[in-house]
Amino acid sequence: MIEDQEKGLGYSEAYDLLSKFKIKPTKQRMLITKEVFSKTPKHFTVQDIFVSLIRRNKKISLASVYNTLRKFVELGVLQEIYIEPNKSFFDTIVTPHYHIYDKSLGQLIDVPEGSVKISNLPDVPNGKKINGINLVINIENHSK
Template identity: 35%
Template sequence: MKHGMNETMTAYDTMTTEAGTIAGKWLSDAGLRPTRQRMTLATLLIGDGKHRHVTAESLYADAQNSDEAVSLATVYNTLRAFCDAGLLQEVTVDGSKSYFDTNTVDHPHFYWEDENRLSDAPASELEIARLPKAPDGAEITSVDVVIRLRRTK
């Protein structure tokens, strides 16, 4: 919605503007140019200030409801750029399913198999006593923990 000089902004428009400001800073701080499409996706990802776990397909579906249409290919490319810039963490559940997490601090995840959903697991309850030694010429850069869950009947 565009506003003329004499029109006032609604609470929704103010919230959207604030979300856009947050998203623009998020991109700029990571050294990414805030294009319209990046701004749209960034606002969907972090505009409400809550951490999210999304797939490319779920973010694409959210974007279809926004004023700025983006293609699925653009969503994939943008998510890759956000990961490369350190804005998102990619969590691979199996060889074909990736989720993108706005919380980039190392933490474990629950994967709800019955719902195809990822959620944070309490990091304070995870204890890893020892890791295997990395092979010669390699170093461990991270450890991903995905705990698979199925609801009991």
């Protein structure tokens, strides 16, 4: 969930970011951009951003949030991590790294760099190369 104490971008920073990527800085996109990008890396869902803005009496649609976040993914400034067929998180860290998903808490956690070693990868077809590995370790509370 988005923390209230986190400071997002200011108006001019959000405007500059949208302009840099040739995205029209509408009021809704400005709200989303200011909410998403902060000095602290974070994971969030479309619903997290939507609820956070609605709680602050901002007029915005869920579709606007989703479409803006998808555009940021296309531009490479956000990463989308798929957890289940209908559940994904967005990550402000776009460099390759792995995650743990705690189903009990609904939280996505970064795995420390270097703590996962992947070996014995399968051969890929001729003319192809591996361009990335997505790894999410799913955990939940252990029942006794």
